[in-house]
Amino acid sequence: MGSDFTVPRVTFWLDDGTTHTLSIFNASMTAWEREQARRKWPDATSAQRLCITWMTWHAATAERLIPRMTFEDFDGSCRAIRDDSRADDVADPTVREPGAD
Numbered sequence: 001m002g003s004d005f006t007v008p009r010v011t012f013w014l015d016d017g018t019t020h021t022l023s024i025f026n027a028s029m030t031a032w033e034r035e036q037a038r039r040k041w042p043d044a045t046s047a048q049r050l051c052i053t054w055m056t057w058h059a060a061t062a063e064r065l066i067p068r069m070t071f072e073d074f075d076g077s078c079r080a081i082r083d084d085s086r087a088d089d090v091a092d093p094t095v096r097e098p099g100a101d
Contacts, residue, residue: 009084010056015077020065021084028058056081 008024032055036043044051057074060066066074 006085008052008055009086010052010081011084012056012060012081013079014066015079018066020060022056022059022063022065024055024059027062028055031055031058052081052083053078 007026009021010024011019011021013019032044032051035041035054036051041047041050053075054071056078057066057071060074061068069077
């Protein structure tokens, strides 16, 4: 396995007019797997939109990009999610302070 790794990068728009871009790191991916099993949701291949929406909500909550809200509230207020990942993007796993861009 190489030392470089890629992660999904998404931009999402909310009903309140805000737009955010973030990377979805391993913590959100493994949290999805636990939540998917707990709720008996379809797997990520069968429910791709549900999966990416949940991981976006999880990552945005962890990075404090959005106010605390349930997944169901986020799902209802998220107008769109765009996949901004590129095959040649290499993730920077450096932890940043919230709002430090």
